[in-house]
Amino acid sequence: MTAPASSLGAxxxxxxxxxxxxxLPVWASVGCDGDKTAPALLGAQECLxxxxxxxxxxxxxxxxxxRQLFVFSWAALRGWPEGAARAEGIFRFLLHARQADGGWARRLSRTGAVLDPTADLYDLAFVVFALAWYGRLEGSSGQAVQSARATLGWIVQAMSLPDGGFLNCLPxxxxxxxxxxxxHLFEAVLALYQTTGDEKDLALAHAIYALFSTRFQDAETGTLGEYFGPDWQPAAGAAGQWVEPGHHFEWVWLLHAYRGLTGVDTTRQAHALYSFARQHGVAAATGLVHDALDRHGTVIKDGFRLWVQGEALRGLLxxxxxxxxxxxxxxxxxxxDRYFINCPPGTWIDQLDGQGRGVADRIPTSSLYHIVTAYESLDQAVGHGATGGG
Known part of the structure; x- marks a missing residue:
């Protein structure tokens, strides 16, 4: 069954x-933290x-x-009037997390004091990703790109494991x-390369792709593991069987992006991920995409997070x-019609239960990253390059 292009366009x-x-107007105002003269002086709100x-x-x-630095950098590049100012404010606030040794803290107070100095690979990946995007506003020779490169160098020096990959956290x-x-580090490195065009900025992506090929994706089932032991074999028990359709779809998009930038043929790997997630991860009655399955395709978490739907859209397109x-x-x-309604305008319901009912207890700011990247894929698929008036 094929939908007419007009349906996708609508x-x-x-x-x-x-x-x-x-x-964007909501998250540039109430979603930022500051005052009338500097609405993002204290960065972005954690949640509403x-x-x-x-x-x-x-x-x-x-x-x-x-993530919000990425969102407003993207919006500014699309011509949205307030994007650049919000991005600059969040960038300045984010610098409070930079540590003297080259790492970045995991958690700050409202005003920017370090609450948790742990270097978390997940947070570091998004720091690099955001700096790469802000570098497109600032220029590839500016502070943001220099900081992104320095952060990658620090990760390699301080967090590398002898058999590939990196520690989750340091300590x-x-x-x-x-x-x-x-x-997400793979995504960040690709973004940095797209900002600079410098082949050296792509080097780490090749190493992460090799780890994906030899460890993350199971050769027999084509599924993507989430948790692993110290030898990069699937973790013992239920953790080793846990797979997420959202991450399958996200890797599909990333593998196609990597192929487009490098010429490496990732088609077979992407197809295996896609086929599993498409067959087992999508609820037939609604088209909602499940949060988690086991490696046999059985639903083991009966709910539908917003971010999963966004990544499914990227993978599909x-x-x-x-x-x-x-x-x-x-x-x-x-x-x-399910996530952007029955909530304050411009916000969302982050979680639906197995019956499609909203069960979130807050509105997390972090979801806007997934929303923007999903929209970007949809916009590109339709063939538009609309700016802020779209």
């Missing part, structure tokens, strides 16, 4: 109207209450600040190794834009 128009007309007001939980995660807490922060256009329209429409 979804894109509705999405653009909501994103540029409602969401269900009433759409700042929740002030007493901390700000660095990953959230980095090391001895937890299972995880693919997820490596995936990058891998099977014609074959699965109808499903892509359904996924985009689900976002608009």
């Amino acid at each position: 979804a894109r128009e509705r999405f653009a109207h909501w994103l540029f007309g409602q969401a 209450t269900l009433a759409g007001e700042p929740a002030f939980p007493g901390f700000k995660r660095v990953r959230v600040q980095a 090391d807490a001895g937890e299972d190794r995880q693919q997820n922060p490596h995936m 990058s891998h099977a834009p014609e074959q699965d256009a109808a499903l892509a329209v359904t996924v985009a429409t689900n976002l608009l």
Whole structure:
């Protein structure tokens, strides 16, 4: 079944109207933390209450600040008027997390004091990703790109493991190794290369792709593992069987992006991920994408996070834009009609339960990264390059 291009285009128009007309204005005002003269002086809010007001939980995660730096850098590059100023404010606030040894703290106070100096690979990946995007505003010879390169160098020097990959955190807490922060580091390195065009900035992507090929993706089932032991074998027990359709779709998009930048043929690997997630991860009745399965495709977490739907849209449009256009329209429409309603305008419901009912207790700022990247894929698929008036 193929949806007409007009259906995808209509979804894109509705999405653009909501994103540029409602969401970005909300998150540039109440979603930032500052005063009238400098609305992002204290960066971005960690989350909002269900009433759409700042929740002030007493901390700000660095990953959230980095994601919002990406969002407003992207918006500025799309011509959205307030994007550049918000990006600059968040960038200045984010610098409070930079440590003297070259790492970055994991958690700050509302005003920027370090609450948790742990170097977390997940947060570091988003720092590099955000700096790469802000570098497109600042220029590739500016502070942001220099800091992104220095951070990658620090990760390699301080967090590398002898058999490939990196520690989850430093100090090391001895937890299972995880693919997820490596995936986002892969994404960050690709973004940095797209900013600079310098082949040296792509080097780490090749190493992470090798780890994906030999460790993360199971050769027999084609599934993507989440948790691993110290030898990069699947973790013992249920953790080693846990797989997430959202990450399958996210890697599909990333593998196609990597192929486009390097010429490395990732088609077979992307297809295996896509086929599993498409067959087992999508609820037939609604088109909603499940949070978690086991390696046999059995649902083991009965719910539907917002971010999973966004990554599914990216995967669908990058891998099977014609074959699965109808499903892509359904996924985009689900976002608009299930997640972006029954909440304050410009915000979202972050979690639906197995019956499709909202169960979130807050509005997390972090979801906007997934929303923007999903919209970007939809916009590119339709063939537009609309700016802030879209």
